[in-house]
Amino acid sequence: xxxxxxxxxxxxxxxxxxxxxxxxxxxxxxxxxxxxxxxxxxxxxxxxxxxxxxxxxxxxxxxxxxxxxxxxxxxxxxxxxxxxxxxxxxxxxxxxxxxxxxxxxxxxxxxxxxxxxxxxxxxxxxxxxxxxxxxxxxxxxxxxxxxxxxxxxxxxxxxxxxxxxxxxxxxxxxxxxxxxxxxxxxxxxxxxxxxxxxxxx
Amino acid sequence: xxxxxxxxxxxxxxxxxxxxxxxxxxxxxxxxxxxxxxxxxxxxxxxxxxxxxxxxxxxxxxxxxxxxxxxxxxxxxxxxxxxxxxxxxxxxxxxxxxxxxxxxxxxxxxxxxxxxxxxxxxxxxxxxxxxxxxxxxxxxxxxxxxxxxxxxxxxxxxxxxxxxxxxxxxxxxxxxxxxxxxxxxxxxxxxxxxxxxxxxx
Numbered sequence: 001x002x003x004x005x006x007x008x009x010x011x012x013x014x015x016x017x018x019x020x021x022x023x024x025x026x027x028x029x030x031x032x033x034x035x036x037x038x039x040x041x042x043x044x045x046x047x048x049x050x051x052x053x054x055x056x057x058x059x060x061x062x063x064x065x066x067x068x069x070x071x072x073x074x075x076x077x078x079x080x081x082x083x084x085x086x087x088x089x090x091x092x093x094x095x096x097x098x099x100x101x102x103x104x105x106x107x108x109x110x111x112x113x114x115x116x117x118x119x120x121x122x123x124x125x126x127x128x129x130x131x132x133x134x135x136x137x138x139x140x141x142x143x144x145x146x147x148x149x150x151x152x153x154x155x156x157x158x159x160x161x162x163x164x165x166x167x168x169x170x171x172x173x174x175x176x177x178x179x180x181x182x183x184x185x186x187x188x189x190x191x192x193x194x195x196x197x198x199x200x201x
Numbered sequence: 202x203x204x205x206x207x208x209x210x211x212x213x214x215x216x217x218x219x220x221x222x223x224x225x226x227x228x229x230x231x232x233x234x235x236x237x238x239x240x241x242x243x244x245x246x247x248x249x250x251x252x253x254x255x256x257x258x259x260x261x262x263x264x265x266x267x268x269x270x271x272x273x274x275x276x277x278x279x280x281x282x283x284x285x286x287x288x289x290x291x292x293x294x295x296x297x298x299x300x301x302x303x304x305x306x307x308x309x310x311x312x313x314x315x316x317x318x319x320x321x322x323x324x325x326x327x328x329x330x331x332x333x334x335x336x337x338x339x340x341x342x343x344x345x346x347x348x349x350x351x352x353x354x355x356x357x358x359x360x361x362x363x364x365x366x367x368x369x370x371x372x373x374x375x376x377x378x379x380x381x382x383x384x385x386x387x388x389x390x391x392x393x394x395x396x397x398x399x400x401x402x
Contacts, residue, residue, distance in 0.1 A: 085262050085264070
């Protein structure tokens with residue numbers, strides 16, 4: 001397997017984190033924003049619609065979409081619950097991440113981090129993303145009020161998926177994480193998992 | 202099972218369509234926008250975060266997120282591919298729908314259909330959603346250039362998920378569907394499935 005991955009991107013990090021936690025190997029092709037490697041992969045039409053992450057399987061088939069890659073790499077591991085209802089609840093959090101969390105929490109981080117997004121980073125836009133992001137984080141905080149993990153009493157793909165952009169929400173996104181002590185403890189639990197690697201590893 | 206469903210909403214329709222296609226029964230609780238039934242369900246805290254669709258299982262557990270409900274109802278049926286790669290590709294289309302398709306194609310329809318969204322329906326917003334929506338539809342059209350279905354040569358949850366808001370994109374959303382003959386033929390294929398029900402059924 002070959003994972004085309006952007007080192008600075010939470011979406012790419014999801015797959016790298018799961019590979020590390022499950023002890024699976026894949027060739028990682030770093031494609032940083034603005035890099036020659038990314039331009040080359042796009043020119044070679046390796047990446048569906050030019051996007052990373054993309055997982056190229058040994059038979060040549062390609063998987064896109066970070067959470068679908070997580071699912072593929074997670075099948076057959078304990079990161080997908082055995083119970084059908086919990087499995088669907090896990091996917092529910094992952095769809096929620098793509099629809100409600102990423103477009104707010106990750107976008108504010110991108111606007112503040114990537115020079116080519118700076119023009120979009122108007123005060124009004126940043127203020128809107130800040131307010132909406134705190135409401136999004138409140139949903140996770142409420143869920144963790146009486147649970148260590150999002151689904152089924154143990155770590156699942158839902159936690160990894162939401163960890164990716166939540167663990168940098170304060171440092172990169174300017175969110176006030178002191179309001180969310182439950183999230184803080186949950187981030188620590190993820191960091192303590194055997195095999196854990198950080199975003200910049 | 203009890204499905205809390207908004208009759209006019211594509212997200213709710215996904216679950217109703219799959220129930221019909223698989224011949225499964227569920228009690229449908231209609232919760233139209235602005236209805237007393239919706240207000241009652243919200244007041245009774247039945248709906249996670251007040252959102253529909255929500256599927257209440259016989260043991261009282263509740264599933265939210267339209268595509269996670271699709272997954273749950275689809276498990277054990279031929280609407281989920283047996284092959285692991287195809288299964289992940291199917292989920293990839295479903296994540297893409299939530300991230301890239303629904304926030305454009307469904308939102309333009311909502312702005313034009315629901316009176317409480319009319320204030321957001323500025324000419325600039327509608328023009329932006331029109332242009333971006335045509336690009337989104339082009340992705341589906343390209344995929345269907347050499348395939349009858351989105352994944353694996355037969356109908357899957359990916360097709361039902363994307364059918365929901367695509368089949369009303371012209372009539373409700375004002376998109377120029379004449380540009381997308383492949384999508385037109387695919388919509389007809391979905392409509393021809395045994396057990397098919399329409400949005401307003």
